[in-house]
Amino acid sequence: MIPFRIRRYLPRTLFARSLLIVVTPVLILQILMAYIMLHQHWEEVMNKLSQSVAREVAFVIELENAYPDQRDKILQLATDTTRMKFEQLPTRALGAEDEDRQSVVSRLIGGAIKHRLVYPTRVQLGRERETYEIEVSTQHGLLRVTVPESRVFTISTFQLMSWFVGTSTILLIIAILFLRGQVRPIRRLAEAAEAFGQGIDHPFKAEGAREVRRAAAAFILMRERIRRQIAQRTEMLAGVSHDLRTPITRMKLQLAMMKDGGAEEMKNDLAEMEAMIEAYLTFARGEGEESAAATRLDELLAQLAKDCARGSEEKIRLTAPSIKLTVRPQAMRRAFGNLIQNALSYGKQCQITATQSEDRAMILIDDDGPGIPAEAREDVFRPFYRLEQSRNRASGGIGLGLAIARDIIRTHGGEITLEDSPAGGLRARVELPRGSF
DSSP, X not given: OOOHHHHTTSOSSHHHHHHHHHHHHHHHHHHHHHIIIIIIIIHHHHHHHHHHHHXXXXXXXXXXXXXXXXXXXXXXXXXXXXXXXXXXXXXXXXOOOOGGGOOHHHXXXXXXXXXXXXXXXXXEEOSSTTEEEEEEEETTEEEEEEEEHHHHOOOHHHHHHHHHHHHHHHHHHHHHHHHHHHHHXXXXXXXXXHHHHTTOOOOOOOOSSHHHHHHHHHHHHHHHHHHHHHHHHHHHHHHHHHHHHHHHHHHHHHHHHXXXXXXXXXXXXXXXXXXXXXXXXXXXXXXXXXXXXXEEHHHHHHHHHHHHHTTOGGGEEEEOOOOEEEEOHHHHHHHHHHHHHHHHHHOSOEEEEEEEOSSEEEEEEEXXXXXXXXXXXXXXXXXXXXXXXXXXXXXXXXXOHHHHHHHHHHHTTOEEEEEEOTTSSEEEEEEEEOTTO
């Protein structure tokens, strides 16, 4: 188990996590190789090259001491054979060291020279480009040796590191392309599932690795089964509607022919029964057959506000920017229509406020009515549930408006909740995802 403190810093996406699994060992290997090659191998090679130069300088000084009369020839011969420039200066003073002419390599050479020779020495960067100067105070004077950088510095280690970094970069690019190809089918499966949950017909086919194909095939099969069930339910409810409306119509005709005073009460009962059946069919049928389309939510709310106000525009105030979503328009009209009608039925004023962020759109519907107790706000979303105290039967409705509204909002991937309104009544908060814009 990964500790929570570490887990919260890990990437959230599958692609980033898979890439981290690939990059981490490569990065660790790079660090280890850099430490081994630079800190140990490169330093050891440089030290050996410096010791080689120190031995050659010491050998030339010993020849000078052995054959002082041949000093010029010895220095010329050493210059010709060692690729280093030997010069004998008349002075014996070394002078002060210049810190600006010191480097890691010059210090390595200086350490090897001082370990090899008993004479006072000084090593620093040369006056010429890519050279080093070794000055040795001998008994014959000051010997200056100009050493080319190629004698004491090897680039083979850096070439090897360059090759290693280059090949690792190529492998990482290949891994990134491969991982993107593997993650893409999973992302498309998630998009298809999200679109299906919002009622959008999103084209999708199984692709990718065997496990991803199995998951995609299972999703496609599940989607088709759900579609068949919705179609079967719609057909069954259409038959139920026809079978129930026929005897109700006959009963209405019979009551119309009756002259008894009790016929009026029976007509009211039949009208209520018919309204209940129609509302139930609307709730059970949903809006599954309607196709999703790009819809201006602000225009839809403005039209609903106008229709619900019925000439009394002062009852409804709307504040909404331009919001565009891919939804089922008639279903969304039904959902918001129910919420607005509830607000007008139990309050005198209705305030509609719509806002949007990067990933969500939020619509607030406030009224100044009696509101709903906090403990009953979840119950009112149950089909046919009615509040006896705050909202009685005389106010109209059969307890399906909020259930239908929540069903529609949730099929679009959103959520609806009830809260206290700043206006003193009830606030309906609707949140819809913007992923399908």
